[in-house]
Amino acid sequence: MNYQEFFRSELDGLRAEGNYREFAELERRRGQFPQANCYNGPGTVTVWCSNDYLGMGQHPAVLEAMHDALDTTGAGAGGTRNISGTTHAHVQLEAELADLHGKQSALLFTSGYVSNWAALGTLASRIPGLVVLSDALNHASMIEGIRHSRAQKVIWKHNDLTDLEAKLAALPANAPKMIAFESVYSMDGDIAPIKEICDLADKYGAMTYLDEVHAVGLYGPRGGGIAEREGLMDRLTVIEGTLGKAFGVMGGYIAASTELCDFVRSFASGFIFTTALPPCVAAGAAAAVRHLKHSSEERSQQQARVAEVRARLDAIGLPHIENPSHIIPVMVGDPVKCKYISDVLMRDHGIYIQPINYPTVPKGTERLRITPSPVHSAEDVERLIGALEKLWAQCQLARLPIAAQ
């Protein structure tokens, strides 16, 4: 086999489908976000698609904590958690996270992806006969974790309680079950009916596994997510989150009972056989978590900015999914136009919004996913709306609002 030829032809296939990924090469500068330097673009750009939802990746408290930890403890952890890599910073961060979610314990992983993959994979492979009921729109990391476990998987229609109940009822009453779902779904920005899902879990004797990756730091009086906002944290078996989005740093975690965390700690290869996060990363993440437990300012500013962008889009008739979250999917509905708008926004307007096309979203629902943050100014909004209006007209795109799906 000519391996290089194989790689080239696979990549050509992606290009032909319009699915070949090109990265904007950015450099975020301290204190200047959402402005960033784009090395393979027009120079300075305003970033409108970052998951550093609150700008915590540039927050002085976070940077100071990281500097301090770097200066005092050095660069890396020096080992896996089991072999010399558990530092004081990791233990403190796990305590902050357990407290954030009102759980007995928390367990850190190197990313949110790894936490889902390792925790779900371990639970599903080690609990004899466990059936995982997985929301149809669950993130790839959950899907991979379940697949890897080889446990029986039942997919229920997205956020559909009737379908979930039918699928629970069809399983043997005594089969161990786990319902895996997210709170805020990242592409449509819709929110799961957590309470009703917990009610069904109780009725059918299932555990619950909630991914709050797009909600931690952003919702609830202390940034504990949608479950905190709705007073439901104690009803969830596992709450999973990331330190890489609203907390602005990197890493993932689960929060749960002492026994469950200890079980995953003891059996998950994705936890055991990998170098621990650098202590300065853990220290920075802990500073972000601590800050957002005590300050709601960033959350309210973000929500005000989101409302403002939505109102401005409504005023010029640009279709976007109405949802109760901070994610604004502006619907283009055509992969070529979506990419074109993104390219011209970057080239002519210094605005960076990555186009979201199939397979990330279904064909015909191609979109620009906009994530306003407290660090976007009124002037940034003005320029965004002006540029979008111009491009919408140029691409002859419909201005009728389309319904949430």
Ligand code: PMP
């Ligand atoms: N869960 C969901 C729902 C996500 O969207 C993502 C990342 N986009 C992850 C988990 C993985 O988190 P991380 O980026 O920290 O690996």
